Amino acid sequence: MAGTNGTPKAKALGARLKEARKAAGYTVRGLADQLGLSHSAISRWETGARSPETEDVASVLAVTGASSADRSELLEMARGTNDPQWLSVQSGDRERQMAALLEFERDASHITDVSPLLIPGLLQTADYARAIMISGEVPPSEVETRVAVRVGRRETLTRRNPAQLLALVGEAAIRQQIGGRETVVDQLNHLLNVAEMPNVDLRVVPASAGWTPALEGPFVLIDFDNDTPIVHLENRRAALFFHESADVDAYRSAVDKVKQVAMTPADSTALIANVITELETTT
Known part of the structure; x- marks a missing residue:
């Protein structure tokens, strides 16, 4: 029915x-x-x-x-479209979820990305994304296509009437050595450039903050001008979308708690700049 x-x-x-x-x-x-x-x-x-x-x-x-x-x-x-949650475990359905995520990002008015251990996908450079995929055992024949898709997601932030982005990124993600020193430096410089965009609010969650809801795992909260918000979760083996108000409210509350302990945008970019200096001067 x-x-x-x-x-x-x-x-x-x-x-x-x-x-x-x-x-x-x-x-x-x-x-x-x-x-x-x-x-x-x-x-x-x-x-x-x-x-x-x-x-x-x-x-x-x-x-x-x-x-x-x-x-x-x-x-x-078309099966299960009335289910309030969309759980994907098999590879084919996970690919459909990724296509849906791209569509939701294109339609979004505001995106909140809480990412404690990795740079958020919307902000990743090609080399950084490639390093993750190679280490994550993505089939070699699929790596470049997936990298192009991930980098293409930036259009959400640069299009006409772009989405607003709040990125709450763990300090561990800033310091994580993924892909080698040069890749990390390029990625961090990209973050500094993105942080200057008027529609991007980039904040680092310091390691000194102790426990926060971000440590329960990464998530993306997507808001629309005239539609129900959606939350997206993803791990190594599964991905999940849900939209029921009680679930969305729980993650919105988590965002508020993480934001309370996050650094200011200015302090966040200062930390990122310091990490770049450390990487460039350490032998």
Whole structure:
């Protein structure tokens, strides 16, 4: 049965259906006419406000001439769109989650990234991201594609009407030697440049802060102008989206607690500059 709740998976499916419609050259009304539906039904599916039945998805894909691979993927994706949480463990579904994350970032008005051990993905340089992926046993044939995708996420911060970013980064991430000294120095210099952007609030959480909710693990809180916020969690084996208010509120409270002990933007960039100096002068 179709649902009406704007879950993360429904939004992701809607974005893919919209992509298929546009690729086929249909307007919303044109596709609705082909399917014998109201244009508002198509609009609700594409925004994720309403979850289409699997049969409806199949009809859209047939009319738009979707490939066999896309058809199989989206019909699989159409299952469980009413679930309040979207947990991905298998590699194929995790790839769909990453595509959804990119879409959510593009639509976001504000992104909060709490990252205690690594530089946030939105702020990573290509060499830093590459070093993580190689060490993380990403198949060699996939490394460069994934690096390009990660670096491309920066567009969220540089586009017209860019998203606001609050990055709460652990001091351990600033000092972590990933990819060698030159890679780290380049990455930290990139952070200093990004910190000058008017839509970026970069704050370091000092090691002296003791325990904070950030130490429970990294997370991303994504806010939209006219939609329900979403939280994204990811670890080595799984990824999770959720949007229910109680869960979102718990992570928003965690952000407030971490922000209370974080350094000011000025002190944060001063620390980063000092670490760069240490790396460049230490033999």
